[in-house]
Amino acid sequence: FESCFWVGAPGYGCTGLGRGWQLGFFTVLALVLVLMLRAVWPKLREKTGSRTLVWMFTGATIAIGLMYGGALFFSAKTHLTVMEYWRWWVVHLWVEGFFEVFATAALSLLFAKMGLVEARHAGRAVIASSALFLFGGIPGTLHHLYFSGTPTSALAIGATFSALEVVPLTLIGFEALRTLRLERAAPFVQRYRWPIRFFVAVSFWNAVGAGFFGFLINPPIALYFMQGLNTTPVHAHTALFGVYGLLALGLCLVVARRLTGERPWNERALALGFWSMNIGLGAMVAFSLLPIGLAQTIASVDTGLWYARSADFLQQPWLEALRWLRMPGDVVFLFGVAAFVWFLIGLVRGHSYVPIEEEAPEPAVTPAE
Ligand code: HEM
């Protein structure tokens, strides 16, 4: 039992590595953190307008790096309710607290660097929205612990604060529209239009995946019937890939854009990748996960949660058919991934650039960097 805990897999969603692997993973996170801090350090000491932004960015980076530590707070024989508590420290506080702060700070920093927003104003806006995220996100953790042996107060506090989490997510929706306008604002921004489109998609999925589908399963009465049904992966996929997957790809593109200088990209594969990934994600949820989740919800309310999750219910032919309907969305999605990778390979091998003779005219204005 003891050695299993160290090298085996406890099968514990998201924190399910054996303790030995966990320690290895934590060490790697700490190393990445050191590398990040080494790069930001000089900027932290400069007294420029973007200082607040850099500090917020650094704070979120440290929190992300160290947050996994929560997974080390239980042992093999800890009571399940206590393990659950720490597990959600890692899962929930990461995605609904510090990742959100990181995303806001990183994007504001980028836009400030491009001169699209004023650094000082962006700094204040980031502090305000981070306060909102953490205000809802930290006590909101309790929405995972409503029915896991916690006192009733966990229900009241968790429900109230996680309902408030939707406020900043809605504001993000408006932010997206503004970002979309930025894309047309200055000619040099044209070069960054694809990263910016990825960031707009991030806001879209933040509102839909985290805001709407998160809220759908969030009230105590909903979770009483719906905990662990297919409605959970509806939310988890749209929020996790939609927000942080696309954010990571967008940030990759910013780096790629800077590395490839002024050379115009041939963006056909990139566009294909972007739309296929977004449409594929939407299709897999709309045609498969969501209908199954809703059918399970009805079964759970009519008969019981045990029945909604049972083989008797899930192996019925029409539910099997709905499960197979994930195929079209998944295939479109994977095609998008392949197109994106093909585009990146092309930046190295040369097929992702506009051939010299039909090169687009150079924009007159260049960014102040
Ligand atoms: C971008 C932000 C978010 C991400 C990436 C995210 C991701 C996830 C993931 C991966 C899970 C499944 C974890 C597991 O079962 O082990 C989950 C569960 C859950 N999320 Fe989120 N989430 C986000 C925001 C939100 C928000 C804003 C709310 C509430 C308004 C919310 C409410 C919930 C609830 C109640 C569950 C538990 C469902 C269950 O146990 O069946 N999430 N989330």
Ligand SMILES: [Fe+2]
């Ligand atoms: Fe959560």
